[in-house]
Amino acid sequence: MEIFFEIHKDLPKESPGGDEYTRQAWQLLPPLSQPNILDIGCGPGAQTLELARLTDGHIKAVDNHQPFLDHLQAQATALGLLDQITCLNQSMFALSFPEATFDVLWAEGSIYIIGLVEGLKQWHSLLKPGGYLVLSELVWLQSQPPQAIQTYWAENYPGMRTLEEVLNLFPGCGYDLIGHFTLPEKGWWNYYLPVQARINDLGQRYHNNPEALTMLNNEQREIDMYREYHDWYGYEFVALQKSS
Template identity: 40%
Template structure:
């Protein structure tokens, strides 16, 4: 969405409360990224920024045997995560914290692993890496997914959309360079598969349609739905030119 069409945050949060996955991804991709971290402590301390309702938090808790601090700015997302964690017997392994990822309320040298899926763009890729790196213990790890160009010559419509929405978006290679500049050795990376986008856009499309009907007389709501529909349609037409890439690194 461009700045001119930004809806109220209350509307955005309310819209996404009933959608389990807040961005492209899958449990399979989460676990694939986690598998590239081969020298974590036996019970790592993990912080996840932009956790939403926990679609990555929960599989990480099951797989890591560590303790997760799940951070999001919207308390209802965290309430849902807490309820699910309790139901799965993971409540003692997950602590939720309502906070801005751009102002994390943690001491330096606290965590063995920083995790963030489809959320670091809120800060900017390199800015987020530099901000979060001091939170890691020496030799700590980071795993983040970030939207990237998959071609050196993106289609005009796709370029115009992303230039307006996220002008610092760049290529996989350039983000690897940014990761090194921020003080990380790159351990691995991979582009998430098409199914991970379908996991997000399928339910999103259904919700956009229902949202339009429910708020038919609300011009702001209709503009918000228009912006989401534009994003979905753009991906259907030009999704082979961009994608989300997982970047896994180790602090040096």
């Protein structure tokens, strides 16, 4: 785990995406005045900072890895955005806010941790009536992917659904779909290029540490799989409105 965090320490983003895609997702929502936003699994908080620039609202940014929260706190301070952002160390499995607290829940690359359906259900009560949930989720974009990538994701994200399956499950969980888009390849490389640079550095430093090399090889494999099979899967940004 230590090596994992050494690979990921101080990276700008911890999932495929980027400021322009956070903006694009925000624009799927109607204009909101002083929204109360909860950013769940915020990581180092690139999207939290962008949300603060996009709105006149307040964002509670929640993660259970304190170094990510410290990074976000430092960035928010440096950028003069701290009056809009509160960093909180909490688990997404047990969010401690009263019912109907938030206008918007934001979960970029994080709802998979609790599970898509479980997150949709557990977090539902935190939203005010008619509130919004924006998430990004890994999906199959085409049917019958090659065996190698099917096997890879069966091992690494067994719950992965097709885009159609994902889009169809929201009404049953109490949400209406209001918009969605597939993250372009550029958004993936926003994430993978800094990870690749870190793998290259740490590969030299840990060349005689088998445990570290296993972890680095796992990260390298994810990037190599994306390079070869990116037409078959992607990250879908989805904007939902609480319906019931």
